[in-house]
Amino acid sequence: MNQDIINQLKDTSEKLLLEKKILSAEELNQGYILFSKKFGTDILKSLDDEQLIETIFNSSNKEGLIYWLEYKNDDEFKTNSYSYGGIAGGSAFKYIMYKRRLDNKWVTGHPNKPVLLSTDKAIELGKNLRDSLVVGAELVGKLSENATIEDYIKLQEELSKELISNMHSLGWVHKYYHMLYAKKIGAYHAIRWQRHALICCNIKPQHENKLYIMDGQLIQIAKQLNLPTSQLMNSMYELFGAPINYYRISTSDDSKSHWDEMKNGGYTSIGWANIGDLRDYEKQKKSAIKEEIKKRLIKAEPNNPNEINKIAGKISSFYKDINIGDVIVAFEDEKVVGVGEILGSYEYREGLDFPHILKTDWINIKEASLTNSSEGVDTVFYMYKDAENIIKIRALMDGGVIPPQKLLKLTGIATEIDSVLSRKKQVILYGPPGTGKTYHAEKVCCELASRNLLNKSFLSLTNEEKRLILGDDRKNGTVRICCFHPSYGYEDFIEGIKPRVINNQTVFERRDGIFKKICSDAANEPEKKFYLIIDEINRGDISRIFGELIMLIESGKRGKEIILPLSNTLFNVPENVYIVGTMNTADRSIALLDVALRRRFGFLELMPDYTLFDDVEFGGLPLDGWLKELNLRICEHIGKEARNLQIGHSYFLEKGKSIVSNEKFKRIIKEDIIPLIEEYCYSDYKLITKILGEGIVDVKNQIIRLELFHSSDISNLVTALLSPCPTLRLETITMDEENEEVEDNYSGKES
Known part of the structure; x- marks a missing residue:
């Protein structure tokens, strides 16, 4: 493993410990000891009948195994992903059997086909699962702490053979073994995360679909760094982020290359202009979208029936599967001509030969080739699976090492806000109450200002540096905030006559408002970007507050001067002033906003985020x-x-x-x-x-x-x-089904 990566992981671990974001080795060990005393194999073997199934498989039992593995997070024991690795999400079916909370019935089967069990049948199944879990733990226990990769390959084979009901691929089983044998079993409990971590370390996974074999490789890294497996996992997550996908895309059609357009335009695109805008199917599932695309293709290309199903699958994958942060490898004549990172969601640009577009930051535009050059050849769009190719792609992106203090790309709502501000100069975040509008406005403005002023993430700033952004009682920062309300007026926002007491005498003087002040400061420091957050923008009388300046905030009118009627001075809104408003739609609809305001602002909707x-x-x-x-x-x-x-x-x-x-x-x-x-x-x-x-x-x-x-x-x-939603927990996909899906993907099976 590259020495730079080793140093980065060590530094990250030390940083997380200093910030108390992860548990110390002593705290981790206390948790392991406590867990073993409650749920070690001897304890599980001593359980019988209803006590057995209630202790192991009833997630409502706060002193039970499932609750401790997935939910318990208090002063006694913290089971979350920042300690022993997360297995959250999905339905209770991932435990093979569980006790349904609404009616206290024992259930097995699948979310789409649940099977009710009598108490006797539940006890019978519970004993078999317990026995299998214990057998696996004993196999792990026999493994030497100095085990080689070959030993882990043998362990994987033994677990696959001895454990029933596919337990060898289940995340909660893996976490149970980690809690008992933390020096032998790692804290990543899903195949996709293990694979991602190894690839980011420039290490090819030995067996990409085997949970315990990749464990062996990760354990070797933990030993090399002298870190507990939990701390290694958290350092890797902090440094490498979540797993992403890597895609190959062809930049040419039969007649010409479109690479220059993509490179200069900052986007990735594909053809088939004749099927139109895919956002028509925005709310449909991928399978339904594929069928709709097939209909359009049949109508547009009736002479090509054999390829239509395959093409429709590629187009629907381009639209639905690629996420912000994923990596695109652009090919021309079987040569890599560019590697980029996806920045935005799907767009359709009518008039282009390749109109289906994803905004892309092209990081490397030097010609190169991949290790396995035949993977994905002769395809328009393909998701890479070969680990050596992905390692090479990452090397093309950053020279094969992790750049120190790399400024991560904006993601999610921050990317969208930045995009609208770049285009319109002002944006309104709107949505129902409690959707984080003000929170995101402040967070994103501080982040954008920090990157502009200091080329750092706001979270990494010192207190002194943060004062440059937020200001203090002596000087305003580059991010400022005000709140509109029914009595807020032009004199508060632009300029007005205000009373002031001097020597016990009340005098009236002209005073600049917050917007005029920020525009003046921005004009004096044009190299800086200034952000004004207007909270509850819809609660004020917009026309009265902005007055004649409603025209000047428009992106195309920036710099244009007018004379302010009160002070009789020239005034303009500089290019480097950005406005972010928030609006609670429970109070007022967008349709009721001033038309002039609506035309000059971009709008982003924030809805409840259940994730x-x-x-x-x-x-x-x-x-x-x-x-x-x-x-x-x-x-x-x-x-x-x-x-x-x-x-x-x-x-x-x-x-x-x-x-x-x-x-x-x-x-x-x-x-x-x-x-x-x-x-x-x-x-x-x-x-x-x-x-x-x-x-x-x-x-x-x-x-x-x-x-x-x-x-x-x-x-x-x-x-x-x-009571109104009795099937609440029966409709999601488990991490363990994801493990099975990844096994299929990396064993060459087609979906």
């Missing part, structure tokens, strides 16, 4: 699924404006992270969510019942059942909240 709560549950209630179902019921029952009245994720966040306390969850439901829904429904308790459920509302007496919130036991409240 923030993938591994969060309260007494068995999965927060992501429950909140999504709640919003679906709001949309169904409230009326035409319901989409703007959904409950945002921010209600359940503290300092950008999900709450984990049952008491805080109860208070938020009682003090925030229920009053909001009562307001939406105008205290119509029949309507409130349709949204919250009969367990929460006493319709006859027209009251909320507040007694549910007074008990220290949250189970009754959870039962009431889940």
